Amino acid sequence: MDTSMNFSRGLKTELIQPYDFEMSQDLRPFLEEYWVSSFFIVLVYLLLIIFGQNYMKTRKGFSLQRPLILWSFCLAIFSILGTLRMWKFMGTVLFTMGLKQTVCFTDYTNDAIVKFWSWVFLLSKVVELGDTAFIILRKRPLIFVHWYHHSTVLLFTSFGYKNKVPSGGWFMTMNLGVHSVMYTYYTMKAAKVKHPNILPMVITSLQILQMVLGTIFGILNYIWRQERGCYTTSEHFFWSFVLYGTYFILFAQFFHRAYLRPKRKAESKSQ
Structure with missing residues (x-):
């Protein structure tokens, strides 16, 4: 039996029926055509x-507490x-069709x-650039x-969206999961609400885990590429490996610098 037929039958369940708003107009043709605009x-x-940092160099940083609370809360x-x-959808595909189907x-x-959340996810990557504006205007490092x-x-999301990369489903799902915790933390921090001290470390750990799993999914996609119906490109494999690798190194360095090195300094001082 054909793979796509298996798939369509396997997902005919009430668990993953789309809502009305998810049946809205598909923006895929437009976003695929203008994906290079991401550059x-x-x-x-x-x-x-560059302009913002130069502008704020001789000025006092803004507070922006309320806008930051609203911004982080909405995200x-x-x-x-x-x-x-997406976890509900991907979980259903995973347990009914297997890991290979998802990657x-x-x-x-x-x-x-998937169509709805993919284009919304892609646009959210543009919106999230606004995080940097708050850092610059508040004169934070x-x-x-x-x-x-x-x-x-x-750039990677736009590229994956245009090429309909299967493993991109996991990239989107994991990224949304990490950001759920991260932006909740940002909201609490901006509102000066008490939160567990370990929460920032948990967020960075989840980011590192995302990079490890993303690399594994990419490797599996490349290994299974010879099978009939399996889709991947050498370009995607190369860039996903490069980006996940650099992300892992950078977040691991940040983890060490933020959570391990200060502790060692404190211990040496006490001795």
């Missing part, structure tokens, strides 16, 4: 960083809703639920991993 957006983003709600929806075959990318991650994720 222009990133270029403008990087230029605005947290979006990420939580996307996480619940190798493009059939599920044509589902209404802007570290390399922040703007590198924001800019390259947008």
Whole structure:
């Protein structure tokens, strides 16, 4: 029996029926046609960083507490809703069709639920560039991993969206999951709400785990590429391996610098 027929029958369950809003007009043709505009957006983003930092150099930082609370809260709600929806969908595909279906075959990318959350997810990567504006306007340290991650994720998401890369489903699902926790934390921090001290470490750990799993899914996709119906490209494998690798190194370095090195300094001082 054909793989796509198996897939369509396997997903005819009430668990993953699309909502009315998920059946809205598909923006895929438009976003696929203009996917290269993501390079222009990133270029403008990087230029605005330079301009913004120069502008704020001789000025006092803004508080922006209320706008930051609202910004982080909205992104947290979006990420939580996307996480619940996509984890439910991907989990159903995983347990009914197997792991190979989720990282190798493009059939599920044509589902209404995936179509909707894919283009919304892609646009959210543009919106999230606004995180940097708050850092600059509040005169907070802007570290390399922040703007590198924001800019390259947008490019990688646009590339994966255009090529309908199957393993991109896991990239989107994991990213939404991590951002659910991250933006909830940002909301609490901006609102000065007490939160567990270990929460920032948990978030960075989840980011590192995402890079490890993303690399594994990419490797599996490449291993299974010879099978009939399995879809991948050498370009995608190369760039996903490069990006996941650099993300892993950068987040691991940040983890060491933020959570391990200060502790060692404190211990040496006490001795």
